[in-house]
Amino acid sequence: MPPHRPLLSLLLLLAAAVAPTWSKSTLESCSSSTACPAQLSYTLYADLKLAELAALFSADPLAILAANSIDFAVPDPADRILPAGLTLRVPVPCACSDGIRRVTSVRYVSRPGDTLASVASSVYGGLTTPDWISDSNGILDAKPEAVVDAGTTLFVPLHCACFGGVDNGLPAVYLTYVAGKGDTVAAVAQRYRTTATDLMSVNDMATADLAAGDIIVVPLPACRSSFPAFTADYGLAVANGTYAVTANRCVQCSCGPGNLDLFCVPAPLADSTCSSMQCANSSMMLGNFTLLMTSSGCSVTSCSYGGFVNGTILTTLTTALKPQCPAPHQYPPLIPPPTSSFFETYLGPSPTPMASEGGVDPMMVGMAPTSTPSASSGPPPAARYVVGDALGALALCLVANLLW
Template structure:
């Protein structure tokens, strides 16, 4: 029987249809969309925020993300000078940053990927939410592995899977300040103001970067957070071209022979021989000089302080490139302050030390003072990324039911 048509009905029907369309199907959570237009095949450095789902050896964690174990330690300012770091056992619930290369995926977003061999009992859902902490989705894994057809998401043990993961670059800058972007999965109880405070930024900036109309987020939502960083200017032919290091942390490069740090006092990249550098590393001496990488001399003259330094210029074909530079500054710089290192964690009650954002001196490039710096997430172990969404969706369902009831009464 066709529905009657009256002026009142004609006004109410569009409202009902709009409400249904906005709410979506039951169980569908509205999440921020990570769409970053991109076309270049060049990758950029990015960070993933990850909370360990179980006690893991550092080597096993690195294998989950196809990352270098030393790079993970350096990105969290954890002491990486102790020999044999891969065998360290990290506790469940530990929140870490994992450095990854972020590439263009399909011209509309950024992504990285890892290889995972399924274990007994694994499903696409458990791999996405538990193993990879909500940094991916079951459907995305399914689409990236065309042979998966089980309706319940079951995966045979021993199946090799390509696991795509969200990441972001946004030009390596935020409000004109060099930045490395951290992909963060919202945990149960998180709010935008709390996340902003944890990472020394503002709720307005978090909302702007993620194109959020409101500060309403739910567990499992994915946000990207810009962390102030030191950037490099290495030639394009070097293997570490585009190297960027988040403020308060390190990076290990040149086949583990060189360590580069950022801050905490400024946003200038500073590179020296790595603690575990050995005779296999190529020469780190600046040409036409007796100075080694990281060395500098200060000579006060009537015109100012003459600073001669041996800097790092990238890694190419097994060779560490060095550059000898001389500059005249009004005042002699103070000795470089390295970001503090913390000992390897043995419990989940751990937070990476990353101090407040630096305020670079105007004479050091004129960079405006950034408004944010990073600290590792401190979500408790049970605040698992990818947990079921909050009741936000159910309020939409109730609105639709109410509209349906009103409509039935009117009709």
């Protein structure tokens, strides 16, 4: 006996209520053509080689490891398999496109069964929308669930933000974050060691309401470079507690944990193809420094990184007088590459910068490390798995069809 129409209508309404919707997001308007360094919080939808993950975002594999403080001197890093469910920070250039800040360098070749909705929500973890993809590729009147022809190259714009590279007057790198089930503004703020007030201000939120799928941006304290505008890595910024690889992988720069001063040394994988890293008119190499206590204070001479130009590594020799000699430089701890899927995020919140403690021997000489700082490991946090609302909608639709 066919069901009463009111029952069928109720089922269809329930299906519509749980069907996936595209959530609100923070968009930054822009007019400048200058890109800024930004990061994306991304959870792997499947086991992927590091090279595959890098290809998804047109990123350097070593840059991804460095941005997550994962040992980037391991053999064959691009072939390392990263487990599904792992959340990583992906460094990207954030450009200005059609008056909105977006990542504009990503291309994706569709596979059999791909839809605009699955590419947006599954492959790219909600960092874009079907509408953004269809508009950017001139696909007219495309439905989110319409299947894309396999082998189609899609331009995939992704959310990002710059906000001038500052937060409350201090250098910052902005992380794009897609809220999951159960996320709250307070919890996200605590996770990244900021405040709910700051997050709400940055994201122009009138209330602290946060729903699964909402896209917000999180300011991360950072070390910012002062390289000349003509250098290839002009504007380089490194989130506190992490690394960046630059100058054709010849130089590594780190930020913190003791302060927000950028510190650059030869990268572990630097080889004979790298240009000289010796400071002119000196025997000092990049990252070296000397300390000499005088009656007027501590004289600090250092060989610093000045940017990368046409294959040449620029170095600068400087001498400064400080009230007391700084403590030995501390590197952010490195962790080994992940081998298990039981991770919610591999990189914890950036440590709060602390003032340097005490002095050092007046004649201490600081040398650039000859290998990657030692890795430290610990028990991984438990993974968090989320079941999509789309399954509920599908089940209700099937019930409705059976009862029709």
